[in-house]
Amino acid sequence: MNKILRGFSTVKSMKFIKDKQPILKISELPSGIKIFTEQTGFPFASDIGICFKAGLRNELPSETGSLFSLNQHMYHISENDCLDNFEQTLRTGCMLDQTYDSELSYWKCQFIQEDFDMIVDVLLKLALTTKRIAKETRDQFNTMNIPQERMTVDEAIKKAAFGKHPLANAKTSAQILPKQEDFARFQEQMLTSQNMIIGYAGVWSHEQFREYIEKKLVNHQQFFQRQLRKQTTPEFLSQTFALNDEKNDTLDIALLFKGSKWNDDTMATQHILNQILGSSSSWSTGGPGKGMRSRTTLNLMQTIQSVEEASGVSQVFSDAGIFGLRVQGPPTSKQELQSCLIDEFKKLGQPISDEEFLRGRNIAITLINLNLERQADRLEEQIKTTFLMGQNAVPLYENLIQNVTKQQLQDYIKNLINNSEPTLLYYGKNVQDIPTLQQIKRQLRN
Numbered sequence: 004m005n006k007i008l009r010g011f012s013t014v015k016s017m018k019f020i021k022d023k024q025p026i027l028k029i030s031e032l033p034s035g036i037k038i039f040t041e042q043t044g045f046p047f048a049s050d051i052g053i054c055f056k057a058g059l060r061n062e063l064p065s066e067t068g069s070l071f072s073l074n075q076h077m078y079h080i081s082e083n084d085c086l087d088n089f090e091q092t093l094r095t096g097c098m099l100d101q102t103y104d105s106e107l108s109y110w111k112c113q114f115i116q117e118d119f120d121m122i123v124d125v126l127l128k129l130a131l132t133t134k135r136i137a138k139e140t141r142d143q144f145n146t147m148n149i150p151q152e153r154m155t156v157d158e159a160i161k162k163a164a165f166g167k168h169p170l171a172n173a174k175t176s177a178q179i180l181p182k183q184e185d186f187a188r189f190q191e192q193m194l195t196s197q198n199m200i201i202g203y204a205g206v207w208s209h210e211q212f213r214e215y216i217e218k219k220l221v222n223h224q225q226f227f228q229r230q231l232r233k234q235t236t237p238e239f240l241s242q243t244f245a246l247n248d249e250k251n252d253t254l255d256i257a258l259l260f261k262g263s264k265w266n267d268d269t270m271a272t273q274h275i276l277n278q279i280l281g282s283s284s285s286w287s288t289g290g291p292g293k294g295m296r297s298r299t300t301l302n303l304m305q306t307i308q309s310v311e312e313a314s315g316v317s318q319v320f321s322d323a324g325i326f327g328l329r330v331q332g333p334p335t336s337k338q339e340l341q342s343c344l345i346d347e348f349k350k351l352g353q354p355i356s357d358e359e360f361l362r363g364r365n366i367a368i369t370l371i372n373l374n375l376e377r378q379a380d381r382l383e384e385q386i387k388t389t390f391l392m393g394q395n396a397v398p399l400y401e402n403l404i405q406n407v408t409k410q411q412l413q414d415y416i417k418n419l420i421n422n423s424e425p426t427l428l429y430y431g432k433n434v435q436d437i438p439t440l441q442q443i444k445r446q447l448r449n
Contacts (some may be wrong), residue, residue: 017035027385027395027420028209034196034220034227038213039386039395041204043378049205050113050379051122052252054386056321057193058106059173068179070103072136077101080132091125099126105173106321107387108194113379116205127219132227133190136180142179153248156255156329156430160316163244163428164259164325168237175372195229200389204382210299236322241424243443245434254431256341257316258348258443261421262324265391271367271403272415273317273326276351277362278370279412280315280328296362299328307343321391326419334432341438345446346377352416361410371400420447 023044031037062069077099078089092099095118101110110130114122154162158174165171181189203212220226239261263270281297283304299313312331318324328348332340375381375397388396396403419425425444429437 013327022093025204026209029389029395030209030213032196032213032217032220035199036196036220037200037389038216039041039200039202039382039389040207040209040212041202041378041382041385042208043204043206048113048378049116049207050111050203050382051120051126052200052202052379052382052386053110053126054200054202054383055194056106056198056390057108058104058360059177060105060170062169062173062189062191063185064172066181066189067174068177068181069186070108071178072180072186073108073134073190074101074103075140076134076137078129079137080129080134091121094266095121096374097122099129105170107390109383109387111379111383116207123215123219127223130194131223131401133187134223136183136186141180152233153250154246154430156257156331157318159246159255159430160257160259160325160329160428162246162263163242163257163316163426164239165237165323166240168235168319169325170237192232195231196227197231198390200386202382202386204378235319239323239325239426241440243427243437243440244429245437246428246430247432247434249432250347251431252333253311253331254337254340254429254434255329255331256337256344257327257329257428257430258344258429259316259325259327259426260423262317263319263328264324265319265321265388265396266393267324269411269415270319270324272325272407272411273319275360275363275404275407276326276412277315277317278366278413279355279359280351282313282315283315296359298350302347302350303330303343307339309333309339310343327425334434335428342446345443348416349420349447352413352420354413355409357409364404364407365419367404368401371404377379407422 025044026042027040028042029037029039057070078092092112095114097112097114097118099110099112101108103109110126112126116197137188158171161171161173201216205212207215229302237337263273279298281299283297283300299315301308303313309332310330311333312329316325316327316329328342328344330344375384380399385395385397388394425440425447427438427440427443
């Protein structure tokens with residue numbers, strides 16, 4: 004009886020293809036563009052990513068909203084080609100996406116290998132051509148009443164730590180359209196061949212992809228006329244920083260220190276400490292890293308009545324970092340919030356149990372691996388770490404975290420308390436009568 008089994012081919016000429024370890028390679032073109040590839044044995048699809056080391060921190064004040072505008076005009080170059088570009092990607096089943104954060108902007112697309120040529124043409128055109136803000140978009144925005152959003156706690160933390168530096172002024176939710184000349188200047192001075200990586204994950208070899216891209220880039224000579232402008236490095240400020248917000252019924256207090264950069268040896272140590280602290284704003288169950296046994300849950304939110312939220316603070320950038328602890332509660336409990344904040348941070352420098360240490364370390368590793376399961380996510384992370392850490396650090400992640408010891412955690416906190424200058428942030432309603440920096444340091448070191 005000839006029975007066809009579901010999932011098995013009846014074609015005799017087909018061969019079983021074994022999966023194999025991906026081959027990772029990176030090289031640089033004469034133009035300065037880096038080419039990154041992950042060659043796989045049998046992918047269900049191929050991925051391409053184009054990344055620029057240009058984020059919200061790189062927008063000049065007059066250019067605020069440039070990355071937002073790029074996202075809004077993802078398929079748009081001239082007045083009439085938006086629909087054509089969209090349909091061209093839609094015919095292949097590919098949905099283009101463009102994301103950005105404080106430091107990077109990223110174009111990505113997933114497709115089957117047979118549509119490779121069409122996708123690359125469209126993607127390069129959309130990412131490398133100077134765009135104009137469409138008249139209909141500007142007209143629409145002029146009629147909209149977009150409410151001014153209050154500063155987020157993360158934005159307030161960066162402002163307290165870095166002052167007036169552009170990194171602190173980057174607004175993640177700014178829905179603003181800049182003038183066309185400012186929009187064009189941002190593209191021509193920040194999206195250049197000198198700060199760009201083109202990445203690919205699929206069956207092609209590195210050499211095949213590099214040769215193919217070099218031929219395609221010949222059609223974009225105007226892009227290579229762009230010159231990257233210089234950027235400045237933020238300095239961590241030690242201060243007591245009060246930010247009043249009368250529309251806010253709560254008070255956030257954050258104890259902050261100069262933290263690790265992406266390529267610092269202590270980056271993994273800071274990451275584990277942040278998992279031990281956790282983040283607690285409500286009761287939550289299930290899934291790794293939910294923080295049911297984290298210190299902010301057990302020692303703060305479930306123990307101290309005035310604490311409504313608590314979380315570790317870990318913001319890591321290519322040239323700066325912040326580490327600390329934050330609590331939120333009613334303004335009338337300001338003194339209790341401040342005291343429990345400082346006491347809890349001091350406890351981080353004390354010996355911890357093997358159980359808590361292994362839990363924090365394993366949560367850190369698990370969360371990283373969960374985020375690297377999909378090929379597209381893995382490609383994006385490898386490209387981004389090449390910019391942020393100076394190398395593709397994804398294969399090193401697990402070892403970096405596994406090699407951290409309990410003693411290193413304690414030494415890291417003790418060094419912050421005894422040798423670093425802190426910043427204390429007060430953000431909320433009726434912020435007044437805040438302590439001096441000397442008082443804070445005395446409480447930390449006693």
